[in-house]
Amino acid sequence: MTDASSMRVELLERRLSLVGALSGLNAEALKWTQLLGAIEMDIQRMELELGRSGAPEQLVRDLHGAETSIASIRTALSDCEERIAAAERQVDEVDRLLATA
Numbered sequence: 001m002t003d004a005s006s007m008r009v010e011l012l013e014r015r016l017s018l019v020g021a022l023s024g025l026n027a028e029a030l031k032w033t034q035l036l037g038a039i040e041m042d043i044q045r046m047e048l049e050l051g052r053s054g055a056p057e058q059l060v061r062d063l064h065g066a067e068t069s070i071a072s073i074r075t076a077l078s079d080c081e082e083r084i085a086a087a088e089r090q091v092d093e094v095d096r097l098l099a100t101a
Contacts, residue, residue, distance in 0.1 A: 008101045015094045022087045025080060032077040039070050 046063045053059075 004101060008098065011094055011098050011101060015091060015098070018087055018091045018094060022084065022091065025084045025087060029077060029080045029084060032073055032080060036070065036073050036077060039066050039073065042066050043070070 043063065043066050046059055046066065049059060050063070
């Protein structure tokens with residue numbers, strides 16, 4: 001194999017690895033998004049219940065807990081989205097290198 005062929009194979013292997021990692025990150029982002037949606041629905045349910053029955057202490061605690069969870073999930077989702085963007089930039093760079101190889 002020539003040096004150019006060897007380099008192309010290495011770049012293709014690198015791209016394959018990056019695309020696999022990107023797929024995993026997208027799956028993680030989907031998980032966070034689904035969890036976020038579920039907790040947002042729970043919060044809406046609790047807020048409706050609070051409107052109907054006043055403010056039972058346990059329901060207020062549950063609502064505050066859900067709001068805290070949402071904040072940490074949004075942070076995790078944001079971090080994941082940043083990792084996705086970084087992985088996409090790496091794939092783009094490998095694609096540029098492949099185009100010139």
